[in-house]
Amino acid sequence: MDATIAPLFCSGGGCTAKLGPRALSRVLSQLPAPTDPDLLVGFASSDDAAVLRLTDDLAVVSTLDFFPPVVADPYTFGQIAAANAMSDVWAMGGRVRTALNIVAFDEDGDLNQLGAILAGGAERVAAAGASLAGGHSITGDGVLYGLSVTGTVDPRHLWRNDTPQPGDALVLTKPLGVGIACAAHRLDSAPPGAFEAAVASMTELNLRAAELLQTPHAVTDVTGFGLAGHLLEMLGTDFSATIDTLALPLIPHVRTLAEGFFLTAAAQRNRTHAEANGLVFDRVPFGVQEVLFDAQTSGGLLVAMPRPDADAYVAALADDRAASGTRLAASIIGTVTERAEHTILVR
Structure with a gap:
């Protein structure tokens, strides 16, 4: 490979589509800080998910993630997007319980591809021992897929x-x-x-x-x-x-x-x-x-x-x-x- 060529910047899907940290922090700084004492984790520390205490030994972990395709194969893309979205719950020390699909897809597109994306996501949710319980879809020119994920954790052992x-x-x-x-x-x-x-x-x-x-x-x-x-x-x-x-x-x-x-x-x-x-x-x-x-x-x-x-x-x-x-x-x-x-x- 010729190291003298000019740098080539490749745009793509997955987490490369995420807003940059500087831009994101500027936007989040304008939001009001949560005041609920049972909200153990919000966005102040840029942590992986929100955590709301329900009882002394039970809290709900909430997160979501979605992005454009990072690979061409729709089933594999679904697997990757689901694995990525659920990871936030595990990073908090929690257990994934339910997931909801988040989808944008062209209504006139190949719906077999959409089916493969959803099947790939469902496979990873099942492998996590969780339940895929529905979701929300919109029509659009580009493809987006991810999950809204709910988990549980003992707040005394929260990471x-x-x-x-x-x-x-x-x-x-x-x-x-x-x-x-x-x-x-x-x-x-x-x-x-x-x-x-x-x-x-x-x-x-x-x-x-x-x-x-x-x-x-x-x-x-x-x-x-x-x-x-x-x-x-x-x-x-x-x-x-x-x-x-x-x-x-x-x-x-x-x-x-x-x-x-x-x-x-x-x-x-x-x-x-x-x-x-x-x-x-x-x-x-x-x-x-x-x-x-x-x-x-x-x-x-x-x-x-x-x-x-x-x-x-x-x-x-x-x-x-x-x-x-x-x-x-x-x-x-x-x-x-x-x-x-x-x-x-x-x-």
Whole structure:
């Protein structure tokens, strides 16, 4: 691949369609803050879902997500969109109970394709042990699909995205680079295995990764803002982190693809936001840098947890995946520290 070509920005579906973090934060800052004392989690911390306490030991987890197609196959697109939407509940430590379809589709289009999208979503909801209970559809020129998801959690064991502790290990449960791999695939330039690995990652539920997690201090899932953006949300203004790029799990060939400028506009928005908020690099090649900003669709969990427990968790997840025939890498990628001059130091 000729590294001298001009950068190529590839627009696409999935979480690359998400509004950038800077624009979104500007809009959300204009909304009134919720005042209900039983609303344990709203939008103030950019957490993954809303959580409303009903009793001392029961809370409702509410979330929704939808986007344009990220892959051409409608059934696979449905699977990916559903897995992505349900992930927010698992990132809060909850159990998915019901899901409702959210659909935009051209009424004069091929309704067999719409049926395949809905079937793919229904398959993933069933695999999560939840019930697909209906939904809402509109006619439109473009295709959009996702889910509104309701879950439950014990509020005494709720996971937040912004409560790490200094010394915590940072664990990532899926490889990075699906946005880069999909961009290359759309241009018929993905090396063998790259796109297939990206699809395998995007369709994989985060259910087992959450069920095996026993001692987290903070949890989020990595989606449209990339690893860097979601880690910034986790650290807030109280903590910093160091990332070891040699430990990052990656979709095959994504570093080479990034060095060939198979980039998305979403990733460049993420880079601008992260670097403006204290992310610094220490001798990191460009291709590796880009992976940190790549918008992930149905990405893995990012977990801050005690270091003594992190190795056992990664090993248990690897054993569980091997037993189920899943080949997705997870690893310890860094450490949470006390607040430093930088917010994220990437080595």
